[in-house]
Amino acid sequence: MSALPNSPLVPAGWQTIGPFFPRTFFNEGDNDLTRIAPTAPPTALGETIILHGHVLQEGGGPCVNAVLEAWQADALGHFRHPLDPGHAKADPAFMGWGRAWTDAEGHFEFRTIIPGSFADTSGPRAPHINLGILGSGIMRRLCTTVFFPQHAAANTADPVLAVLPAELRPLLLAQPDGERDGLRVFRFPVLLRGEPHEETPFFLD
Numbered sequence: 001m002s003a004l005p006n007s008p009l010v011p012a013g014w015q016t017i018g019p020f021f022p023r024t025f026f027n028e029g030d031n032d033l034t035r036i037a038p039t040a041p042p043t044a045l046g047e048t049i050i051l052h053g054h055v056l057q058e059g060g061g062p063c064v065n066a067v068l069e070a071w072q073a074d075a076l077g078h079f080r081h082p083l084d085p086g087h088a089k090a091d092p093a094f095m096g097w098g099r100a101w102t103d104a105e106g107h108f109e110f111r112t113i114i115p116g117s118f119a120d121t122s123g124p125r126a127p128h129i130n131l132g133i134l135g136s137g138i139m140r141r142l143c144t145t146v147f148f149p150q151h152a153a154a155n156t157a158d159p160v161l162a163v164l165p166a167e168l169r170p171l172l173l174a175q176p177d178g179e180r181d182g183l184r185v186f187r188f189p190v191l192l193r194g195e196p197h198e199e200t201p202f203f204l205d
Helices: 152-156 166-172
Strands: 048-057 067-072 095-102 107-113 118-120 124-125 129-133 141-147 175-180 183-187
Touching: 067 107, 095 107, 124 152, 141 166
Parallel strands: 048 183
Antiparallel strands: 048 107, 067 095, 067 129, 118 124, 129 141, 175 183
């Protein structure tokens, strides 16, 4: 106890708290948005792609055992959700939501499709995938958005991408990363904290 009421306090110890996710939190096929069930055939609509990347902490170390949740429109721009006015037209073979986790190197991967564009109350939306991130020491879910460089005109008109300074917008563009098994691969690195021109922009949930 301090001798004087306004004297400096002795710093207390600290520790990183959860959430912590066991492997049983995940099921086979959770990271495949192209199927409504692991044994179901994949959707026939849209271009199937692989989206992968690393979640890194400040300094470049991997964020291990983080959870990433992806949700997106189908190839025609519809969501499988009743709040979407066009949800009755949504692709019945496309899940539209998936979950992945990071390994010891911080790597994650989704199998999905290039989403369609649509319009909402904010304006015309470019094709994009929403990502939510949870992990040890992250007290509130982080949300970011993945855009695709081949849709340059739509990206320019997208109201969400437009709120960012021009120099930060490339940080939300998935980068072409070759092919695998005949599918185009896109890479989207996530840096949780770093220099302003390197840190992934996040949005309020």
